[in-house]
Amino acid sequence: xxxxxxxxxxxxxxxxxxxxxxxxxxxxxxxxxxxxxxxxxxxxxxxxxxxxxxxxxxxxxxxxxxxxxxxxxxxxxxxxxxxxxxxxxxxxxxxxxxxxxxxxxxxxxxxxxxxxxxxxxxxxxxxxxxxxxxxxxxxxxxxxxxxxxxxxxxxxxxxxxxxxxxxxxxxxxxxxxxxxxxxxxxxxxxxxxxxxxxxxxxxxxxxxxxxxxxxxxxxxxxxxxxxxxxxxxxxxxxxxxxxxxxxx
Amino acid sequence: xxxxxxxxxxxxxxxxxxxxxxxxxxxxxxxxxxxxxxxxxxxxxxxxxxxxxxxxxxxxxxxxxxxxxxxxxxxxxxxxxxxxxxxxxxxxxxxxxxxxxxxxxxxx
Numbered sequence: 001x002x003x004x005x006x007x008x009x010x011x012x013x014x015x016x017x018x019x020x021x022x023x024x025x026x027x028x029x030x031x032x033x034x035x036x037x038x039x040x041x042x043x044x045x046x047x048x049x050x051x052x053x054x055x056x057x058x059x060x061x062x063x064x065x066x067x068x069x070x071x072x073x074x075x076x077x078x079x080x081x082x083x084x085x086x087x088x089x090x091x092x093x094x095x096x097x098x099x100x101x102x103x104x105x106x107x108x109x110x111x112x113x114x115x116x117x118x119x120x121x122x123x124x125x126x127x128x129x130x131x132x133x134x135x136x137x138x139x140x141x142x143x144x145x146x147x148x149x150x151x152x153x154x155x156x157x158x159x160x161x162x163x164x165x166x167x168x169x170x171x172x173x174x175x176x177x178x179x180x181x182x183x184x185x186x187x188x189x190x191x192x193x194x195x196x197x198x199x200x201x202x203x204x205x206x207x208x209x210x211x212x213x214x215x216x217x218x219x220x221x222x223x224x225x226x227x228x229x230x231x232x233x234x235x236x237x238x239x240x241x242x243x244x245x246x247x248x
Numbered sequence: 249x250x251x252x253x254x255x256x257x258x259x260x261x262x263x264x265x266x267x268x269x270x271x272x273x274x275x276x277x278x279x280x281x282x283x284x285x286x287x288x289x290x291x292x293x294x295x296x297x298x299x300x301x302x303x304x305x306x307x308x309x310x311x312x313x314x315x316x317x318x319x320x321x322x323x324x325x326x327x328x329x330x331x332x333x334x335x336x337x338x339x340x341x342x343x344x345x346x347x348x349x350x351x352x353x354x355x356x
Binding site: 094095096100102103104105106107108109110111112113114115116117118120121123124142145146148 | 270272274275276277280281304305308309311312313314315316317318319320321323326327328329330331332333334337341
């Protein structure tokens with residue numbers, strides 16, 4: 001074996017780095033998949049926030065779903081002041097949520113488009129804050145915004161490549177549909193990323209649920225193959241590497 | 249806003265219909281979309297339109313402001329269409345915008 005070591009990006013999620021040889025491989029695309037309410041957005045926001053505040057790695061958070069004021073409010077309960085990090089120029093929160101008032105109503109779509117608009121918006125913010133981390137939360141919303149899924153599938157690959165070419169580590173979040181075995185509505189989510197992390201919030205009795213996390217794949221890493229306990233604490237998401245989830 | 253504007257006006261009372269085309273340097277479909285938009289406008293008569301062409305590669309802030317991800321996108325009077333538009337669809341959007349404009353002026 002070569003003694004070459006992959007440069008890794010600390011996740012900012014206590015306990016997670018221990019499962020993946022110290023962090024995500026720098027410049028990779030990582031998919032965080034899970035059903036609704038499993039903590040995908042919190043994990044992704046924590047990755048950006050901790051990157052900016054603890055590891056001197058500015059970040060861009062692109063929200064396609066939740067309005068910024070709700071993201072800020074929700075993260076404040078974990079002691080993460082998004083506004084303060086934005087003011088310091090260490091983070092961009094890009095609002096592409098449906099709540100934007102000036103967004104025109106789409107009345108038609110022809111299968112002859114690309115996502116170069118989204119790409120230009122994100123690359124502009126990467127340049128502005130000299131970002132090293134990017135999150136797109138959540139790509140699943142695109143399935144409701146556009147009908148031409150074949151185009152979107154191809155465009156996601158181009159978009160991820162354009163972002164990681166800048167040296168940024170990219171996290172995409174994806175909502176797992178309630179039916180079926182896929183990791184997202186497009187069925188290609190697992191191929192988009194070199195790393196896949198799945199979050200669960202399983203019912204373990206009539207009165208309780210248990211949160212857990214699984215590293216499904218992470219190219220270039222010897223990662224844990226177990227499903228580990230995860231909790232949403234007062235300080236955000238925390239993983240217990242030595243604790244196997246009771247729900248599995 | 250950094251845009252190409254074919255017909256400019258400084259009057260506040262400008263009642264022309266604004267047609268906005270979002271395009272980019274890398275978008276392969278955008279040149280054809282621009283042709284379709286120009287041809288349609290010419291058929292109607294250029295004096296009733298104000299055409300704004302926004303190049304998102306140069307002005308990503310405009311795309312962000314309006315939440316435009318996909319290109320080409322044509323926006324007329326708060327409605328948009330993505331991809332190379334069919335002239336008939338543009339006509340419908342234009343006529344819709346004219347009706348809205350008429351209602352507005354009558355209610356004044």
